[in-house]
Amino acid sequence: xxxxxxxxxxxxxxxxxxxxxxxxxxxxxxxxxxxxxxxxxxxxxxxxxxxxxxxxxxxxxxxxxxxxxxxxxxxxxxxxxxxxxxxxxxxxxxxxxxxxxxxxxxxxxxxxxxxxxxxxxxxxxxxxxxxxxxxxxxxxxxxxxxxxxxxxxxxxxxxxxxxxxxxxxxxxxxxxxxxxxxxxxxxxxxxxxxxxxxxxxxxxxxxxxx
Numbered sequence: 001x002x003x004x005x006x007x008x009x010x011x012x013x014x015x016x017x018x019x020x021x022x023x024x025x026x027x028x029x030x031x032x033x034x035x036x037x038x039x040x041x042x043x044x045x046x047x048x049x050x051x052x053x054x055x056x057x058x059x060x061x062x063x064x065x066x067x068x069x070x071x072x073x074x075x076x077x078x079x080x081x082x083x084x085x086x087x088x089x090x091x092x093x094x095x096x097x098x099x100x101x102x103x104x105x106x107x108x109x110x111x112x113x114x115x116x117x118x119x120x121x122x123x124x125x126x127x128x129x130x131x132x133x134x135x136x137x138x139x140x141x142x143x144x145x146x147x148x149x150x151x152x153x154x155x156x157x158x159x160x161x162x163x164x165x166x167x168x169x170x171x172x173x174x175x176x177x178x179x180x181x182x183x184x185x186x187x188x189x190x191x192x193x194x195x196x197x198x199x200x201x202x203x204x205x206x207x208x209x210x
Contacts (some may be wrong), residue, residue, distance in 0.1 A: 029109025033067045035209040037106045040199070043114045043124060044141035045147040045170045046156055049187040049195070050115040053141060055195040066209055069105050071098055073116045086167040089165035106135060111208065114150060114163055119175040125185050134206070138181040139199065140143060143188050145170050 029038055040057070042050040051072055058068045073094075077084070081097055083088040095118050105112040106169065114160045118124050128136045167173045175201035178184075183202055185195045203210070 014094070023073075026107045026109060029107070033109045034141040035066050035111070036136045036207070037067075037109045037111055038137060038208065039102045039106050039112045039169045040111070040139055041118070041124070041127060042113065042135045042141060043146070043181075044187075045119075045143070045148055045175050046117060047153055048143045050141045050193065051115075052192050053185065053187070053195045053199070054113045054115050056192050057199050060196055060200050061203075063112060064209060066111055067109065068111045069115045071102060071105075072116070073098075081205075082117075084171070084196045088120075088167075088173075091119065092166065095127055099130050102127075103130045117169050117175070118171065119169045121144045123181060124178065125177040137183065137202070138178055139183045139185065139203075140178045140181040140183050141187055141195075142177075143186070147188055148209075167183045 018189050026037065040054070042054050044050050047094070051074070054070055054072070058070050061068050076094075076098060080101065081094045095116060098116060100115055102112045102114050124138065128138070130136075143151075149161075152158055156165060156168065157171065159165045159172040165171075169175050183199060185198060187195065190198070
């Protein structure tokens with residue numbers, strides 16, 4: 001039975017549900033596409049470079065004719081998670097929904113990239129628990145707060161400092177650094193291209209394709 005059918009992320013409200021065994025499962029999807037599927041989870045504070053780096057990684061994989069999907073937090077909040085705010089419980093639900101969608105994409109044979117601040121270690125572990133070992137790659141995009149405030153591409157840190165945005169990660173809400181990420185990128189010393197190369201090299205060593 002595929003792991004997606006035996007690892008629910010929370011207690012089912014309808015425990016009598018029995019998933020139907022479909023004929024086309026993950027292995028068949030991966031064989032058809034010619035590569036492994038897995039999830040790349042980009043975490044880091046706002047402005048660290050998660051979306052820029054993930055975008056470049058996706059472009060590189062697409063250039064190799066690999067099947068990808070990028071789930072970016074800002075876009076998800078325009079639809080899938082539009083009803084959620086930034087309180088701790090909302091952040092947890094945001095991560096849960098995104099991880100569940102990511103699991104469906106991986107089961108469909110797609111290399112899935114997720115970009116979420118995902119500030120809490122417990123919630124990142126919850127997301128990882130949905131996947132078998134080796135299928136969840138945590139990528140920490142690191143940069144110190146003072147650098148992020150200087151970058152501030154969306155003007156969010158300035159607004160948070162003025163009290164115009166509440167529960168903003170790094171200002172009045174904490175960011176818990178990942179304890180054991182598979183990849184760490186220091187975006188103050190690595191360019192977008194260098195970061196993407198580091199990630200692609202990791203995937204190649206994992207025999208995701210070829």
